[in-house]
Amino acid sequence: MAFTPKERVLKQLAGEEIDRVPCYSGMGNVTVAGLEQLGYKFAMVHGDAEMMANLAATSYKLYGYECAVVPFDFCVEAEALGCVMNAYENVAHLLYPTIKEKAIEDEEMLDKFPIPDDLANAGRVPVVVEAIKRLKGEFGDEVPIGTYFLGPFTLGGQVYDLDKMLKYAFKKQDLISAMLDRLADVLIRVAKIYQDAGADYITVREMGSGTDLLSPRLWKALIKPHLVKIFEALKEMGIPNNLHICGETNMIIKDMNECGADSMSVELKNDVAKSREDIGTEPLIFGNLDAYKLLVVDPAEAVEGAVINALDQGVDAIWPGCDIWPEAKPENVKALVQATEKHGAAKWFRKK
Amino acid sequence: MSERTDELFGKLKQGVIDFDEDGVIEAANAVVDEGIDAVEAVFNGLVPGMEHVGELYEQQEYFVPELLMCADAMYAGLEILRPHMTRKSLGVTGVVVMGVVQGDVHDIGKNIVKMMFDVAGFEVHDLGRDVPLEVFVEEQLRTDAELVCLSAMMTTTMVGMKDIIKQIKEKNPNARVMIGGAPVTEDIADKFGADGFAEDASNALKDAINMLTTLKKIKDEADSA
Numbered sequence: 001m002a003f004t005p006k007e008r009v010l011k012q013l014a015g016e017e018i019d020r021v022p023c024y025s026g027m028g029n030v031t032v033a034g035l036e037q038l039g040y041k042f043a044m045v046h047g048d049a050e051m052m053a054n055l056a057a058t059s060y061k062l063y064g065y066e067c068a069v070v071p072f073d074f075c076v077e078a079e080a081l082g083c084v085m086n087a088y089e090n091v092a093h094l095l096y097p098t099i100k101e102k103a104i105e106d107e108e109m110l111d112k113f114p115i116p117d118d119l120a121n122a123g124r125v126p127v128v129v130e131a132i133k134r135l136k137g138e139f140g141d142e143v144p145i146g147t148y149f150l151g152p153f154t155l156g157g158q159v160y161d162l163d164k165m166l167k168y169a170f171k172k173q174d175l176i177s178a179m180l181d182r183l184a185d186v187l188i189r190v191a192k193i194y195q196d197a198g199a200d201y202i203t204v205r206e207m208g209s210g211t212d213l214l215s216p217r218l219w220k221a222l223i224k225p226h227l228v229k230i231f232e233a234l235k236e237m238g239i240p241n242n243l244h245i246c247g248e249t250n251m252i253i254k255d256m257n258e259c260g261a262d263s264m265s266v267e268l269k270n271d272v273a274k275s276r277e278d279i280g281t282e283p284l285i286f287g288n289l290d291a292y293k294l295l296v297v298d299p300a301e302a303v304e305g306a307v308i309n310a311l312d313q314g315v316d317a318i319w320p321g322c323d324i325w326p327e328a329k330p331e332n333v334k335a336l337v338q339a340t341e342k343h344g345a346a347k348w349f350r351k352k
Numbered sequence: 353m354s355e356r357t358d359e360l361f362g363k364l365k366q367g368v369i370d371f372d373e374d375g376v377i378e379a380a381n382a383v384v385d386e387g388i389d390a391v392e393a394v395f396n397g398l399v400p401g402m403e404h405v406g407e408l409y410e411q412q413e414y415f416v417p418e419l420l421m422c423a424d425a426m427y428a429g430l431e432i433l434r435p436h437m438t439r440k441s442l443g444v445t446g447v448v449v450m451g452v453v454q455g456d457v458h459d460i461g462k463n464i465v466k467m468m469f470d471v472a473g474f475e476v477h478d479l480g481r482d483v484p485l486e487v488f489v490e491e492q493l494r495t496d497a498e499l500v501c502l503s504a505m506m507t508t509t510m511v512g513m514k515d516i517i518k519q520i521k522e523k524n525p526n527a528r529v530m531i532g533g534a535p536v537t538e539d540i541a542d543k544f545g546a547d548g549f550a551e552d553a554s555n556a557l558k559d560a561i562n563m564l565t566t567l568k569k570i571k572d573e574a575d576s577a
Contacts, residue, residue, distance in 0.1 A: 086482075088455065095455035096508050098482060163460065166417040167424075212534075215415040251412075292507040292535065325507055 005066035009144040010200060012284065012316065013240035013262045020344030020351070021317050023337045024067035026146050026203025026242045026265065026286075028323030032094070033330045034058030042326065043089040046073050046097055049130030056135060059324075060143050063333045068139070069146040070131040071124070072323075073097040074205075077149050077190060078158035079123030080116065094326055103159040110160065110168075111178035115186055120193045129197040136198035144200040148244075149190055151206025152183040152226045159183075162208075169214070169222055177222060184226040188233040201240040203265070204230060207322075210247030210269075219252045224259060231260040242286065246322055250274055257283050267291075267321025272313035281349070284316045289336070291320035295328035300335045307339035311347040318344070357388050361397040364429055368401025369408075371421035373428045380432035390436035394471060398429050402468075416460065423467055430471060437473065446472075449491045450501035451479030453512050458505035461532055465501060465550070485512055489519045492527055502546075504533040514544045521545060 003011070008022045035042060038054055045051040052070050059065040075085040075097050082103035088095040104113050116122040120129065128147065135145045150158065156165050156179060168176050191202055209223045227243065234241045243261035245252075253275045256264055263284035266272065270288055287310065289295075294306050307318055318340045324333070345351045360379050367376035376398075383393045405422045408414040414422075448469050452459045459481040469476050477495055479487060492500050500520055504510040510533060517529050531541055532550040541549035 091454065091484075093512060094508070096506070098455065098457045100482070162458070163420060163463075166460075167420050170417045170421065211412070211415070213416045215412075215418075218415070218417070327511075 004142050005060070006140075006142055006144045006200065009066060009317075010240060013201060013242075015262075021311065021315070021340060021348050022066045023318040023340035023344070024065060024144070024146075025069060025319045025324070026067075026148055026201065026244060027069065027205065027320070028072045029059045029065060029067070029069060029320070030055050030072060030326060031059065031062070031324065031328050031330065031333060032326045033062060035326065037062070041089075042072075042094045043087045043091070043097075046071065046075075046085075046087055047124060047127055049127045049134060052127065052131040053134035053138070056131065057138060059333070060139070062330065064337045065333065066337075067144050067146050068135045069148065070135065071128050071147070074150055074154075074158065074207075075099055076124050076128055077155055077186065078103065080119060080125050080190070081113065081122075081159050081186065083159055096323075099158050102161065107164070107168075107175075110175055111182065113159070113179075113182065115182070119186065119189050125190065125193060129193060132194060132197040132199050140198065140200075145198060146201050146203065147194045147199045148203040148205050149187055151204050151209065151223070151243075152180040152187065152230075153223050154206055154208040155183050155187070156180060157208055166213070169218060173222060177225070180222070180226045181229070184229050187230055191230075191234055191239060192237060195237055195239045199239070201242065202234065203242040203244050204234075204261070205244045207244070207246045210245050210249050211251045212247040212269075216251045216255070220255050224255050227259040227261075235260065250278075253278050263316070265319050265321075269321075272310070272315055276314040281314070285314065286317040286319040287315050287321055288313070289318065289320045291322040292325045295320065295332045295336070296325050298332070300329065300331040303332055303335035304339040304342075307336065308343055308347055311343060311349075314349050316348075316350070356386070357392075360386075360388065361393060364393060364397025365401040365404070367429070368398055368422050368425045369404050371418065371425045373425045376425045376429040377432065380429040384432060384436055390433040394430065394433055394437065398426050398433075399471060402426055419464070420460065423464060426467065426471075446474045446499065447477070447495050447497040448474050448499045448501060449477045449479065449488065449495060449497040450503070451483040451488060452481035452503045452505075453488075453509050453516070454482055454484045455509035455512065456504050456506055456533075457481050459503070461505070461534075461550075462501070462503040465503075465532065485516045485519075488516045489523065492520050493523060496524075497527065499528050499530065501530045501532065503531070504535065506533075507535040510535045510540070513546070517545045 003019055008018050012018050034055055040051055045055050056068045056070045060068055078099055079085050083099045084101035085097050086100040087097045241261050242263045242265050243259055244265040246267050247269055249266050249270045257279045265286040266288050268288050268290050272288055289306055360383050363379035409419055452462050502513050513531050520527050528547040530548040531546045536549050
């Protein structure tokens, strides 16, 4: 029986058997080729639901990449809480939006910052909602519709000064923990809004919390409890999910696994074979391909070997370790999909 | 060196390592009050402290929050000692322009490198973060800086460095450009035409300390000759 990408992705997240590993992502995966095909500028798509949906659909249409994911930036939740985003509309080259005005300036507000009652209509949340609905209507029976938000700590670094966040994580842990708990509540509400719009799976991107930045001790004490809370809520809602962390994660993979997500995603810096030794074969681990060098710089011929290597290490889905950098070469993304189709059963440890 | 001097330098060093700002401030004030050489206090107290912090970071005993707190402690001491550094600390003068390139708002690595330039007594023009490419070029011309340091944490913004380097080199072939940040590799530094690179805060710290140590050695040798 042939699976559609949607069946393959969602059955796997539900713990059911599938034919081969899928090639997709829970993060940004649009390419310049997609932008050019539509005649869009990257800076213009973040606030327009129609453009967002059209662009998100291109990676499946162009390469057979097995998902459609919105949004493409890291500012949606921060904006909903009052931050001001810079989309770099007047810059010639492609840049990801950043936060230019923080929502929280005053330390006193960390554990009592205002949260809009109507989150569904705050900032660009309605744009993402509308984009999800459009994608669902366009090919929602065939392709899984994914969305993501930042984890509480990474979101904290968007809404408040990151330097201070990092120092207070140490000096004023209770205060930061109270802030993260409040942010976790916001994210749980946003997840429900996205689920109601039709999202098939959600990736929680606690990107800025790997051990390049925080100690495993601090991760366990400060980051983990709030992720546990979020994944308990997502489980109760019945929305399939993933926990993604960038950078070095081998030292925290056991704690990540205990957060209760349906799956985890890691980047190249994670030695997946070592992770398997630490947490066994049961958890779903996605990854861990180089989202920049392999797809932008390397020749397309290099891709197949990288896919085989990831499968040999023990991944359950071919995911780039971060957002695909939009200047990815179309032939490399195609090669990624093709190599997964070719080796995704034979080289997958669950099928061997 | 007297026992008292040793004791105070030890306190400065340990204060930095323990991110004990109050301890560092107390020791730095004592150095000033007791007329001990401020330059020696920086290089035999604060800098060895940061050096040890770099080692702890490398051993994964310390992480970024600890590094930031140690840097705060070091700055607390430097602020007190700097007005009393009557001679050019290393006998070298230099003008540096530095900043995080546009599209990137992460400046931890840049700040750590800046700290070491401050210690060395360089004239630092810090452009901050999310700096448009042309501002680097303009600022280099305006200040006639010998060195321009560009930082980026994300691959997405690193790509912009290439144009900045090209423009700076066209306008002033003598200016040196160093680049740094998580996605930067030696290979990329070469391809972009940079003169030097540091891949992360820990390496930047190590490289900066090496640079200082070398300069100090040259200075000491020149003094004793």
